[in-house]
Amino acid sequence: MKLSFGEVVSEGFGFFFANTRLFFHLVTIPWIMSIAIRVIGGLLAIDSAFAALAEKLVDVVPTVMFMVAWQRVALLGPNRLERLPGTGWSPRESAYLGHLLKVGGMTFVLIGVFMITVWPMDPTVLGAGRPVDPEVARQYALAGPLAFGFIVSLLLALRVSYGLAATAVDVPFSPRLSWAHSRGNAWTIIGALFVVYFGGAFVTAVAALLTHGVMRGMLGAREAAAVVSWTAAILVSYGTVAITVTVQAAIFRRLMGWREGAPLPALADS
Numbered sequence: 001m002k003l004s005f006g007e008v009v010s011e012g013f014g015f016f017f018a019n020t021r022l023f024f025h026l027v028t029i030p031w032i033m034s035i036a037i038r039v040i041g042g043l044l045a046i047d048s049a050f051a052a053l054a055e056k057l058v059d060v061v062p063t064v065m066f067m068v069a070w071q072r073v074a075l076l077g078p079n080r081l082e083r084l085p086g087t088g089w090s091p092r093e094s095a096y097l098g099h100l101l102k103v104g105g106m107t108f109v110l111i112g113v114f115m116i117t118v119w120p121m122d123p124t125v126l127g128a129g130r131p132v133d134p135e136v137a138r139q140y141a142l143a144g145p146l147a148f149g150f151i152v153s154l155l156l157a158l159r160v161s162y163g164l165a166a167t168a169v170d171v172p173f174s175p176r177l178s179w180a181h182s183r184g185n186a187w188t189i190i191g192a193l194f195v196v197y198f199g200g201a202f203v204t205a206v207a208a209l210l211t212h213g214v215m216r217g218m219l220g221a222r223e224a225a226a227v228v229s230w231t232a233a234i235l236v237s238y239g240t241v242a243i244t245v246t247v248q249a250a251i252f253r254r255l256m257g258w259r260e261g262a263p264l265p266a267l268a269d270s
Helices: 005-018 020-044 049-076 091-117 134-141 143-168 175-181 186-217 223-256
Strands: none
Touching: 005 020, 005 186, 005 223, 020 049, 020 223, 049 091, 049 143, 049 223, 091 143, 091 175, 143 175, 143 186, 143 223, 186 223
């Protein structure tokens, strides 16, 4: 079928805002786990790209727990949850994590390589008339190919990521099947997920800045301002994840004509 950009995006936002109480019920433990990971990372005070990447990698665990639970709610209803996310790890979460690595693993690797080899970038180093260290020049020469590879891998990941919804409801699926079944709807899928996820990332950044500004300007807090700001940002980011996986579930349901217990449609001959 032909997907509608507006319909899948509105379904994602509509479902989330209609179930905000359920969201706070399901997100509490993963949110606390993510805060704890951030606190531990701050206490270690290791300011390096490796430390930042390691923190993000560990944070995938509570995020996956929440994603699986919320996506099952979107497709099966709240009565089908076996337990609260964050209270255990099952083969379903393992399968979901494996599927997620297949979808976004290359994108994460490219981000890691960029951060380790190029970031932070200082444009003044390449100023006219100034001698440039050959090693720095080689590192900066990698920025273009890495950025291009990241963009391409991101677009590919967005196109096939809707298949994660199948794994959440224990339906065997793979990125190859996601690619094949999304023919004719690729840019609709990419556009919907891009708008939702990166729009949410922008809102997360704004929430962090506003919270930090209020804490510093009105209450005079300093260290507490940083803690409160990223605590709020983590919660908003989970809201973004919830809307994103709801859109993925909507795409999966509409594209595959999925209903519980029914077989998935066979691929049409090319």
